[in-house]
Amino acid sequence: MTAGGGAMERIPILQMGEFLLVTIQVDLNDTLAQTLMDDLTAKVAATGARGVLIDISSVTVVDSFIGRMLNDIAATSRVLDATTVVVGMQPAVAITLVELGLSLGGVRTALNVDRGIALLRAALAAPADATHPE
Amino acid sequence: MARTPERRAQRPVRDARADARHARDAQHPIATVLAEHEAELLTEWLAGQRSTVRRPDLIRDSELNAQAAEFLATLRQAVMTGNVRDVQAPAYDGVRSVLGTLSRARSLQGFTPSETAMFVFSLKGPLYARLRRAVPGGPDQVIDTMAAAGHLLDQLGLYTVEVYQRSREEVIARQQEDMMELSTPVVKLWDGIVALPMIGTLDSARTQVVMETLLQRIVETGAEVAIIDITGVPTVDTLTAQHLLKTVTAARLMGADCIISGIRPQIAQTIVHLGVDLTDVTTKATLADALRLAFTRVGAANGVPLRQTPARA
Missing domain, CATH: 3.30.750.24 (STAS domain)
Incomplete structure (x- = not known):
């Protein structure tokens, strides 16, 4: 991270076991979002992570581009065999995304990081759950 | 009621009789009658209200008397200015304020709109009777004066209805807000x-x-x-x-x-x-x-x- 650069240039990606943890603490602009997506894809491929957890509880402003980016990250990660969970979305953000017509169908969601991790563990423990219910 | 002493303080030398002399100069019969016979008008008016629209279950005698006296006093002062046509004029600010307070209070007390408006309209009887005796000249002049008085009181009556309705609408708007809050409990x-x-x-x-x-x-x-x-x-x-x-x-x-x-x-x-x-x-x-x-x-x-x-x- 640059010390005197002012604006954050990239968002840190932390590795926790077989999960990757991304905490977005600034309002995303398009460049930052694109960089994050590139970094995340590279990191998933490099570490062979099975789950990606994106915490957006500090994000208060979204637009259609950010919404699509979340969707794309989830889709890309799935191709690389990792489940994506978005956690901590603010009510206003949720309403905005819905009004924009972005329901993020391919993204799993949880209320907070704790629940997100639980969800990822459950998904890893029962990978056949979605396709074979019984 | 706090209004009357204040106004007296502004014009200390002018009592009802002085106003009457002034009105005779201005030559408007309504003003003359209001100034010269204010007390008698008030008595007759209240008697009329008691026999027709009075609602003893909703308002006390003393309160009604006070309202009527205050209205007559402010109306007299407004008419003294020579303006008997336009009740939106600044001269009628006092009258409108008295009627506004009265209508709002009555809409809350449970009076119907007609009962509220009748407060003003019931003044017509005593006022017309006084005018008929007081107006000099022939029938034409009497009719003109009556028409002017009728027009004036009609406008004031309608004003009470307007205020009444507005305060009811405020109540409805507030209730809608309350309902909005109440109806979405999580x-x-x-x-x-x-x-x-x-x-x-x-x-x-x-x-x-x-x-x-x-x-x-x-x-x-x-x-x-x-x-x-x-x-x-x-x-x-x-x-x-x-x-x-x-x-x-x-x-x-x-x-x-x-x-x-x-x-x-x-x-x-x-x-x-x-x-x-x-x-x-x-x-x-x-x-x-x-x-x-x-x-x-x-x-x-x-x-x-x-x-x-x-x-x-």
């Missing part, structure tokens, strides 16, 4: 389960409030399951369904599951006829069914196997 049913029993027709404004309240409560309580119960919603059209779907999607984005319950048979048929797609939404017939499902989900999420109820075993 209740916590269990750890991790909140329910929103919706009552009444869903329009865009209400749905917005409902959506925001629900999402906010989900954040506050950390609920995993939100049950929207629409038992109290009389009709569901495409717009309402659209709003419901949006709420469900928004809740899902935040990481909470939504269950819609309380869909009555007719509404289920309507939804199908309208072609609304609810396949992505979990729906249950009753709140009890929804709650049972919610228990299963919360239990499963916490890794706690739920004890099966006899009904399901």
